[in-house]
Structure formats: structure tokens, C-alpha cells
Amino acid sequence: MATATVAHHETEVHDHHDHEHHDSFITKYIFSTDHKMIAKQFLITGIFWAIIGGLLSTLFRLQLGFPEMNLEFLRPLLGGWIDEAGKLDPTFYLALVTMHGTIMVFFVLTAGLSGTFSNFLIPLQIGARDMASGFMNMLSYWFFFLSSVIMFISLFIKTGPAGGGWVVYPPLSALEQAIPGSGLGMTLWLISMTFFIVSSLLGGINYITTVINLRTKGMSFSRLPLTIWAFFLTAVIGLLSFPVLFAAALLLVFDRSFGTSFYLADIYVAGEALPNTGGSPVLFQHLFWFLGHPEVYIVLLPALGITSEVIATNSRKPIFGYKAMVISLLGITVLSFIVWAHHMFVSGMNPFLGSIFMFLTLIIAVPSAVKVFNYLTTLWRGNLIFTPAMLFSIALVSFFISGGLTGIFLGNSAIDIQLHDTYFVVAHFHLVMGSASFFGMMAGIYHWFPKMFGRMMDAKLGYIHFWLTFVGVYLVFFPMHYIGIAGFPRRYYSWTNFEFSNTYTDLNMFVHPGHGNWPGEIPTVYRWPYDYSKPGAAQDFIPQTVPLSQTPESNLPHEQELVKVELEIMKDEAEVLVANESKH
């Protein structure tokens, strides 16, 4: 009896767990090397951070929307940051703004978005068993986790978290005397970001290696889904720019702790002249934005990739201009590295440099415009199915247009003089980078949730979610253009001190596959990913794994040529297979 049970158990294992490892709880759910589990870990951590980041923004919008309000009820949460009169502390207001920016840009839209979908989709969409290095992938998540823990702790320390803006410009971020958040809070910020950079690099190297080396048979670069192109290029941008942020942060650490003067010069603060001379705060701005600007594309490109996929699928049409889309992505990638100083037109740098960066910046509008037109043409004469993911994708295109167009104002240095650091900028990047990327993430979650978790979500709840969020985003961020044009500066605790900003405050007031992915032979790719509604085809979609030779009725003229090549390759492979089998 006993032997029979064991034997039965063994066959069962053999049958159903072909490639599966025997995972314990810890190796399956915690220190997992399965890209799909790591993706879920990133997703859940990202959701956690999105809630925290959103909550912080609610707090400071409460201050702006209802400046007279008694915030005593927040004391259980914020303690001493609510003063005796029930008002929010102005220093803590700045800390809230800073942490909101840091959390949203890095922890939600970089780690939460790229981390989730690059991990989940790259091996599945290129036909790989897993990432090139599952171990590095695991390390990537756990460095991110460590970084998250440190950043989270910094929210609760006595002197408050970093408060010098998410861009942490020195000298403010270097001098504890200037703002209390630049003490321990800033130290934790720097440590946390260092781990974050390590995590990004480990992830990025993995994504790049995987895409280059582990594509399945037939999956040439010209057949890669646009999601993969986007993730690949995002990883390249990250790999090249994050080390520069690390360098900037390292020099800042030296200035803060070891008495160097990279960024500090001629400072008299808190009744004392500091010994530092010869440094330049503008140097930090150059280094920071050398990451900072590519960073917005790190945030945006994955969202654009996801959208391309979702729109093509739910239009039942091939994405229009696949090659143009890839070239645009490449163009954006290259240009993203040579536009950084458009954040610094009025920083005091040489105006000639300003002219150069204005030219380069406005060029980037062209590939962006091409992408928008291609999305529109993909919708044109489609057979559109409005899944929640599709709705979020269409809204993304809308935000990309709205926010992208205001970029043309800000990239023009002459116009930027007035608009720089006003709410116009806030409106611009919350639409084009914040909301667009967030909606790309939502689209991804809705689209691939069934594949990730093996369950369906209720579409109707999704519709309600979408329409409330979509209308809400426009109601929150569109009016910011008006107050921006009216000249309201950013990061202001209150506007009543100035006449020019005192008269127009009303607008602020309302304010399941197993580990290893495929059992048996890994699939071969024979065509591009977007054969939707192909003329002559019986179904409205032909998967990439269907050979061209099997669909003579729908092949296009140039594909007939490929059929011959394909048949030869298949013949060769069949011979190899036969040879291999005879060896056994």
C-alpha cells in the first residue's frame, strides 16, 4: 500500500511538474527567482508606495485648498507637525512635497512600473524561460525593498524627511542649518536612493541581457512587440543615466559629511560664514538633470509600450507604423540624453547653452508627435472593444497630447523665463509624465491581470474606476495651467503674501504559467506581433507562433519570400531533431 502511494505520487510529480522546482514558501514567495513572482512583488510594493505618495499629496492639497482650515484632526497622524493653532508646519509642507515627488517618480513610476512589467512581460513576450539571471533579478527587488524601508523610516524621524524638493538642490540639501530636513532625513534619502540605483542597475542589466540574448527562434528585433522595445530602451536609458545620479549623490555626501566644496561656495548661514569656497550649485543641477530628464522617459516609455500593445489588441488592428514607432522610441532615447539643461534655463548657466538646449529639446517633439499620430491611425477604422485597459490607454494618449503640447512652451527658453517653476510646470509634468505613466500602468494591470493572477476582474468596476480617475485627473491638473499663466510659483505654502497671487486663489480652493514559462519545447516565432484583422485570415488575430507557411491565404506579397526561407530553416531543424533523437 505504502509503495503504491509513493509510486503514484512520483508519477504525478513527473507528469505535472516537468520543469517546476520544489519551492518552499520562502523561495516561492519571498526570495523568488521567478520573474513572474518578482514582477508581482514590484507591483505590490509599487501599489503600497502609490497609496503613501497619494496620501501625502492629499495633505498638502488640503493646506492649499483650505488655508484657513483647522487641521487638528490630523494630529494623531502628524503629531508635532500640526502647530498649536491647528496649522500645518511650513517646513513639513515642503517635506510633503519632496517626498511626494521622490516616491511617485522613483518608487511608483520607475520601480512599480518598469519593475512590474519589464519583469513580467520580457521573458513571456520574447519566449524565454526566465530572465538572464534570476538571482540578480531577485537582488534587484530586495535592494528596492531595502531602499523602500529606509525611505519609509525617514518619514517618521523627528526632524522630518528630506525637504529640499525632489531635485534636492544643494546648498539647501547640504545644510542642516538651512532646513531641518537636510539633517538625518536627507542622509536617509541619500542612502535609500543609493540602494534604489543599485536595484535599477541590477534590473536594467538583466532586462537588456535578456532581450538581446534570450529571444526565441525567429524572434528577431524587427518582430519584437513594442512593449519589449520600450522596456529594452528604458533599461538602456536607466543603465546610462542612473550612475550619474549616483555620482551627484556621492559628491553631495562628501559635501555634507567630509567638508568638501563640490557644490558649496561663499555661504553665510545661521550667523556663520562657512569655509567652503569654489564649488558650484549649478554643477549639481547638471548632474542631477542628466539623470532627471532621461528619468521622465524611464517613466514614460514603458507606459507607451504597454499602450501600443493594448490599443492594437483592442482595436483588432496592427499597430500603425511599427517601424516608425520603433524609430521614434530610439529617437526619444537618444535625444533624452541631450536635453537635460532645459530644466536650467534660468539657473544662471550661460545663455548660449540655453539656446543649444532649446533647439535639442524642441526636436524631441517630433518623434513624440509621430507616436500620437500613429496611435490615432491605429484606432481609425478599427473594431474597438473598450476593456478597462483600452480606456486607460486612450486616456494616456490624451494626457500625452495635453502634457506634451505644454512642453513646447517650457522648452522654449524665452517663454520659460515666465513659466519656469510656476504651476504651469506642475500641470505639464503631472499630465505628460505623472498621469500618462500612471494610466499606462493601470492599462497594464487591467490588461495582464488575468495572466498574472489567473482570475478575471470585474469590467464594470473598471469602467467606474476609469471614468472617475480620468475626469478627476483633468479636473485636478488642467486648472493648474491657468494659475501657472497667472504666475503662481511652485512649492508655496500659501499665496496670500503676494498681491499677484492673492487675487486668483479660488482655483486652488476646489479643489499562470509555472516557473520556466513553457512546458516542453520553447515556442518559435514566425511573424511580427500585430497580425490583427489580416485580410484573408479566418481569425482576427494570428499569433506569432503560427508559421507563415501555414497561412498562405493571408500572406502579404513580401511575406511569400519569407515563407521559402522559413521552410528551409524548418527542414534543417527537423533534421537536427531527428539526429538528436537517434542519438538517444
Add this chain to the structure above:
Amino acid sequence: MYGFLIGVGVVLLLSLVWMVFRIQTLVSVVKGSDKKIATGSNKVNALLFVLFLVGSGILMFWYSIKEFDNYQLPLASEHGVITDQLFWITTAVTGVVFLITHVLLFLFPYMYQYKEGRKASFYPENHKLEIIWTAVPGVVMAGLVISGWMAWSDITAPAPEKAHVVEIMGYQFAWDVRYPGKDNVLGDYDYRLINASNSHGIDFSDKNSLDDFPSPKVVIPKGEPVLFKIRARDVLHSVYAPHMRLKMDAVPGMPTRFWFVPTKTTEEMRAELKDPNFEYEIACTEICGRGHFSMKKVIEVVEPAAYQKWLAEQKSFIQQNPALAEGINPESKELAGIQLGDSNK
């Protein structure tokens, strides 16, 4: 207690909503409509896009027109006329693109919503189209860039020699103003000289500093070029004079500058706006700490004659506080003395 009751109420409400959805889902399973590719919701969503387009479009136009005078800042500098013009040209160009793309983006979902039996058109590429919509934005952008670049070069060109110099120094959390006096040259400064009586760190051993004088507000003449020499004492600040369309960071260790020509006196602007309390203002637009939102300085633009009169009335640092002249070399002291004598006449 109320909190608890409200909590219970919210939980009940949420469970009710959940129940309704659950029932609806079960009904659709029974009806078999969950197997359909597109349910009635597809039509609703398609229609909502059109409603959103029309609704938000009306709201945007209505609000933009109604509130125009409120969000449009009065303008009082020469270069501001050009940058404002560029702003509105860019608004017109991008506005057209914004409208066309959004009309298409929200109408297509309605026009091409799922219909059973219809097949989407297989339309993967059209090189001609691609070239057109790469070239057209390219040309338009070139136009915008070149006009912007020309304006930018003029604005950032060196100031005319006769420009009136005003030094603005940012510190936590205010601005200090220094005028160069009769010689129109500011004296040297060194941050190590800063103390309670010398907040600017002026080096009084430099002859040019002897006639420098402070002022509680920035007074400048209308119609003549003014050069702001900008510096910071502790952290980054940014001089922002919204009505002058002027903004430049104040950087510790690196003096910056911005020159402009004011076109309307404070009085003229008060009359124009019918606001007897109107003042030109300077605000800070680079995050600098707790008091970032309150770094205010008033600019007073006056007629050139009134400006000369005001200049003549001002007392230099040394006249206000002779102790500052202590410890400087005799020759300079003599000069300072002469000045003291001058103004005593």
C-alpha cells in the same frame, strides 16, 4: 460613537455595492452575455468619450474666455511684450493641434466601436503619411524655435552700458537691495565680512563701495534699461518679478544678472488696473526653506526725473553707519569723509 456609526454605515454601503455587482455578474452569466465579446457597456463607453469631448471642450473654452483677465498678468517690461507674444503664438499653434487630435481621439472610439461581423481594416503602414507627419511638426517646431531663440538672444544679450545697476541679494527669507551710488559701480563684497551691521558683506576698503546705499525697496526708472545683479548669501533663491516677465536664480558663489526695460510706472499701472494698492513684486521661485513662500520685495517704477530725485536723497551705508568706515585705509577714509561732507551741505 458617531465615528463608529459612520464606519458601520460605510461598510454596509460598500457591501451593498458589492452585492449589486455580484448579482449583476450572476445575471449576466445566466443570460450568457458574459460570453459576448462586447457588451452594452461598449456602447456606453464609446458615447462617454464623445460626451467628455463636448463637455470638457465647452468647459475649457467657457472658462478660458470668462477668466481671461484674471489669469492674464499685467505686463510692464519691453521684452515681456515679445515673450508674451511668443506665448500666445505657441498657444494658438498647440491649441489647434490639441483640438484636432482630441476630436479624433474621442470621436474614433465612437465611430469605430465594436460591431459584430465587421472586420477591422488591416492597415499596418503608409510611408507617405509618416513622412508628412514627421516633416510638418518638424517645420512648425523650427519656426517656433527660431523665433524663441531670437527673443532669448536679445533678452540675454549684455546689458547696455548706461543701464541702472541694482544688486539684489537673496537670503533666508528676504531680499536685500543695494544701489551702486553715483559711480554706478557696486563695491566689492566678501561673504566673510558679513556681520550684524554689514549684512551684504560689503568690502569698504574698495573705493567703489563708499557711495553704495541700501534701499528697502527696488526703485527703478521707467523707459530706461535696468540691470539686476543677483546673488545669494546662503542657499539657492530665484528672483521672480512676474509683471516684468523676469526670472533668474540667485546662486551662492556665482553672481547672475538680468536686464530689462520697465514700461509702466507703478502709478500708471494703478490707474490702468483701477487698483490704488497695486505694487510690482518680487517673489522667490527656487525652493529655499521654511519661508520660501514669503520672500517679498516691492519694486517701484517711477518717472526718470523722480528717479534722479530719489537717488539724490539716498544716504550711503557709511553715512547711515559711520562705524562701517572704521579700519579702512586713510585715503579711502578721506574719500568717505568728503562724501559725508558733500551730503551735509
